[in-house]
Amino acid sequence: MIPNIETGIFGLISNFILEISKIKDFNTAHESIENLIKSLIDIENFYIFKKENDVIIKENPETPESDLSDIIKWSFERSEFSIFPEDNGSYIVLPVGSKNKIFFVYAAFTKDVEFSNQIITLIKIISFLAGNQIENIYLYNEILEKNTLIEKNKNFLDNILNTTKDCIAVITSNLENAFSNSHFSELSNEITEKINEQVLLCFSSGNNSSVEITVDEKTYGLDLLLMENNSENMVMAILRDISGTKELERLKKIDKMKMEFLSMISHELRTPLSAIKAYSETIVSSEESLEKEMLDDFMNTILNESYHLEKLLNDLLDFSKLELKTLKIETENFDIVPLIKEIINSMADFAKNNSVNIISEITDESIDVTMDKTRMRQILLNLLQNSIKYSDPEKADKWVKISLNTSEEEKIQIVFEDNGIGIDEKEQSKVFEKFYRVDSSLNYKVQGTGIGLSIVKDLVQLHNGTIDLESSLKKGSKFILTFNRKVI
Numbered sequence: 001m002i003p004n005i006e007t008g009i010f011g012l013i014s015n016f017i018l019e020i021s022k023i024k025d026f027n028t029a030h031e032s033i034e035n036l037i038k039s040l041i042d043i044e045n046f047y048i049f050k051k052e053n054d055v056i057i058k059e060n061p062e063t064p065e066s067d068l069s070d071i072i073k074w075s076f077e078r079s080e081f082s083i084f085p086e087d088n089g090s091y092i093v094l095p096v097g098s099k100n101k102i103f104f105v106y107a108a109f110t111k112d113v114e115f116s117n118q119i120i121t122l123i124k125i126i127s128f129l130a131g132n133q134i135e136n137i138y139l140y141n142e143i144l145e146k147n148t149l150i151e152k153n154k155n156f157l158d159n160i161l162n163t164t165k166d167c168i169a170v171i172t173s174n175l176e177n178a179f180s181n182s183h184f185s186e187l188s189n190e191i192t193e194k195i196n197e198q199v200l201l202c203f204s205s206g207n208n209s210s211v212e213i214t215v216d217e218k219t220y221g222l223d224l225l226l227m228e229n230n231s232e233n234m235v236m237a238i239l240r241d242i243s244g245t246k247e248l249e250r251l252k253k254i255d256k257m258k259m260e261f262l263s264m265i266s267h268e269l270r271t272p273l274s275a276i277k278a279y280s281e282t283i284v285s286s287e288e289s290l291e292k293e294m295l296d297d298f299m300n301t302i303l304n305e306s307y308h309l310e311k312l313l314n315d316l317l318d319f320s321k322l323e324l325k326t327l328k329i330e331t332e333n334f335d336i337v338p339l340i341k342e343i344i345n346s347m348a349d350f351a352k353n354n355s356v357n358i359i360s361e362i363t364d365e366s367i368d369v370t371m372d373k374t375r376m377r378q379i380l381l382n383l384l385q386n387s388i389k390y391s392d393p394e395k396a397d398k399w400v401k402i403s404l405n406t407s408e409e410e411k412i413q414i415v416f417e418d419n420g421i422g423i424d425e426k427e428q429s430k431v432f433e434k435f436y437r438v439d440s441s442l443n444y445k446v447q448g449t450g451i452g453l454s455i456v457k458d459l460v461q462l463h464n465g466t467i468d469l470e471s472s473l474k475k476g477s478k479f480i481l482t483f484n485r486k487v488i
């Protein structure tokens with residue numbers, strides 16, 4: 001039942017509040033307002049006007065055209081309640097909303113022409129309460145819409161961040177995750193610890209960084225980017241499994257090396273073979289006319305080139321055995337001093353031909369070792385041969401020094417030092433890699449396969465020994481072999 005004005009002002013206002021609180025949406029709002037206005041005055045007709053894109057729209061079609069349009073326009077602009085007298089009654093015009101936004105204008109026609117102050121105040125109260133309620137609904141709906149939009153955007157972002165294969169997190173300086181995608185949350189403790197170490201370095205250096213980390217034989221690329229969020233410094237960590245790419249790179253590199261190796265080895269094999277062929281043909285075709293001295297010379301060349309061929313083939317054989325891991329060392333007890341001297345002697349001619357002076361600092365004192373003698377011979381020969389091969393043609397006094405350090409009872413150290421072309425610092429670790437040859441004008445004149453030092457390194461490791469290199473470009477190189485005297 002609609003309350004009567006006689007109910008008392010408080011009862012009336014509480015009924016207003018009750019009725020207005022029933023407003024749940026814009027479409028039914030006018031019904032409540034209608035009920036309340038009707039409780040105060042007799043209404044003949046009522047009309048609703050809305051404004052869309054600055055155009056005023058009539059909600060009920062029977063709305064009179066001409067006489068109301070200006071009033072309604074004014075009402076939208078001023079947002080004030082007003083009464084307009086007409087020929088046989090009055091229009092009550094009630095804008096519903098707040099100063100900022102009028103949601104609709106309610107206009108009602110009544111035959112009354114005079115209104116008490118009390119009625120006007122009460123209609124104003126209805127207008128105020130309805131405006132508030134509708135604004136609240138409007139704001140509530142807006143918040144709901146915004147929340148739905150935020151939720152949607154968040155889900156979309158989550159979806160993107162969880163679909164990427166990368167592990168992404170934003171980490172604070174206390175190493176707490178301000179954000180992490182699902183892949184990051186699944187990382188093992190070991191990886192997380194490594195990431196955290198790098199994050200701390202990134203905070204302390206104040207620079208972004210890109211590093212590679214290896215865990216359980218997998219390689220990861222880690223990008224760390226400094227960022228600021230709400231005035232707090234953070235680091236965004238992006239981790240990517242790059243094992244596949246690394247493996248592909250490795251296979252491509254091996255493939256390239258194999259091709260280079262094949263072309264280089266055919267060249268290496270052809271050179272001594274051509275020499276042997278040419279000298280043999282000369283001997284066969286003119287054996288009788290050749291003087292003994294010349295014949296000896298030819299025969300020596302053939303022999304030397306055969307040794308060269310033999311060495312190349314042995315290197316290849318060892319290389320494939322080492323690759324297949326079928327090469328085993330066979331130890332025996334022997335005195336290493338005569339072995340080193342034998343190597344020096346065998347290289348005497350080669351050194352002479354290259355104008356290199358071999359300085360031996362080896363004494364006659366016996367040093368007994370338990371090693372693979374054949375393989376030790378191979379190691380020493382290779383290093384001495386390289387020291388001579390890579391002598392510096394620009395130096396008048398070329399030398400190679402061989403020394404033996406026996407200061408430690410259980411160990412021996414054999415050192416090959418030369419004043420040759422030397423090896424640049426950034427190349428030093430690479431010279432032990434398979435097929436690697438330093439690419440320089442100093443080096444390119446000397447023939448080689450790039451597998452000698454890789455074989456030496458593997459053979460040294462099979463003896464549980466180490467090989468160290470100290471070198472300086474254009475000054476010379478020092479290869480230091482260290483072994484236990486007894487290789488078990």
Ligand code: ADP
Pocket residue numbers: 386387388390418420421422423431432436437438439443447448449450451452453454477
């Ligand atoms: P290569 O058949 O080319 O001699 P190695 O594996 O024995 O192959 O050596 C690899 C590379 O290391 C050589 O090509 C050369 O560039 C460098 N090298 C080795 N020994 C020396 C040395 N004593 N002085 C300067 N460079 C050297």
